[in-house]
Amino acid sequence: MKNFAVLKLFIGIFSKVEFVSSIQSLLKNLDNPVRITAMICWNYSTRIKFTSRFLKSKYFNEERSHQFAITESRIENFPQVIEEHQQLIIVDLDCKNTQKLLQDVGYKITRRFKWIALSEFYESDHKNLKEILNKLPILTNSEFYCVLKTLSNKEETSLGANNRTEKEFEFSIFQVIAVYKPALDKSLIFENLGIFANNILFVQRKVKELSIRRRNLQQTKLRASLVVTNNDTFKHLEDYRNRHIDTISKVCYFLTNYLSDFVNGTLEYKFVNSWGYKDENTSKWSGMIGDLTENRSDIGASALFYTPDRIKYIDYIAMPTPTRSKFVFRSPKLSFTENVYLLPFDRFVWYSLFGLMAVTSIVLLSVTWIERKIIISDNQIENDSFVLRPSLLDVFIVVFGASCQQGSAVAPMTFSARLVMMLTFITLMFLYTSYSANIVALLQSPSNRIKTLEDLLNSRLKLAADDTVFNHYYFRHATEETRKAIYEKKILNHDGTENFLPIADGIEKIRNGLFAFHFETGVGYKLLEELFLEDEKCGLQEIQYLQVVDPWYSIQKNSSYRKLFKIGMMRINEHGLQQRENFALYTRKPKCVSRGGNFITASLVDTKPTLLVLLWGYLIAFIILLIERILHKIHSKIQNYLQ
Known part of the structure; x- marks a missing residue:
């Protein structure tokens, strides 16, 4: 009986130790993580033998410094590290506590940790793995690998257990597979990465990049939140009509459909009326960002501004459109900003x-x-x-x-x-x-004196902004001194009303002159090109007001689809689809082709300096006349007195 216990212990030790070579070969294909933690339930002798052989492997003889630890498979022993991508965790699926450990870890499996699960029990249909792993959130970005012992030299040569040596275990055969699910409600997918035999890992995968291998989401439902501010958009999402209404959402709608085709997903759209802003009282987000933060949507299907307060709540993955919002105005005549009667000569x-x-x-x-x-x-x-x-x-x-x-x-x-x-x-x-x-x-010349927001603030131009959600928010919450002054002095009226106008009305006021209107340029230029005469398109000036970069495409924070969607958006851009939709829906700044084709009549503003000279001349002449009159009377009195 005592000999049987010793024999069982001997076989148990070497059955775990023989995984070392296969793990070592797999690590070289995982970009060499520098921190390795084995969370197992083995006895002391097995741990010592496993650690000793692991540390003697070639993997630890390289120039890079590595760390290895071995501990019990309990959640309190789970490593707390910042650089998660450098951490590898080894677990033994044959341990009773492993399944509970994986359940306690939860969504950390989908983070940047790398996992290797060992098992001596191999089934061709992976039934045993499904029972353990099926309920776990092992999603598309998870690097969860299983090393399964399929055949040993004992089974192949029928040698007795007493004749087995440590060297003989090197000829065991292991199957290396990767496990993931496209979504929580989907079944596990097993990727056959290779076979390890005779100290060699025979790699069978054709593509190394994880996100490319797993791009097929098998019709997984993707929830997308799309911002619609005008009901007309529902009628013309796909027919390129009324391009000036919700243009950025229409562009992103097409790009989101292309992205869904790229990953073989199924889209379910939800329509909201706002991109989303934080409520300072409840700390909750409204609109599209609220859907992303509260797990009601996977994709923010309308591009939004990249702002510091949003970074820790959502992930930005691509820049789908270069459109920007600016103040646009016709350059006023030179006489509005300069005294033209002094300019002809240096x-x-x-x-x-x-x-x-x-x-x-x-x-x-x-x-x-x-x-x-x-x-x-x-x-x-x-x-x-x-x-x-x-x-x-x-x-x-x-x-x-x-x-x-x-x-x-x-x-x-x-x-x-x-x-x-x-x-x-x-x-x-x-x-x-x-x-x-x-x-x-x-x-006849336009002025180029108005170049900055401060010039615009101090000019005689009237200001207004397009009546959109983001314009209301950014103008009212401006903190920078000049921008705040523009809102308080030019946008906000004395009676409490605000100069937010429909875009068509604002474009018409620009045409009449001495008016600057803030709108999304790619959208407004479409109306401007239709309403303006050719000579009126000359002298258009732009001034940036919003302190934001171009809009970005967003998804849930730490989404398992992050890298997959990012690659998809890059592919869409590289293949020209993004450029096509932008050209189809956005209008670029009109070109000036007939400058000077229309004669401009002189106005009172143009003749103001001459009228001022005339009036001041009259005043000075009258004053001199009075002085002369007084002096003449004084002189007459002196003469009469002397006579």
């Missing part, structure tokens, strides 16, 4: 012009003074009202009139003085012609 040209007038006045004053003192008698000048007198004010008026091409009612008497005046008129004529030509061009 400031140095203005300095030169004033210098020329000053020098000309001095020269002309000098010549006329010489005329009066030396050449011509005073009596002749006094009797002729058309002769230019050597007065600084008279000379300045003549030169100023020459700069405005107004001519002069007086002229000097000598040829030298007349030559100075002639040259002055010719020189200032060219400057006047250049100035007039530039003024005409500038009055």
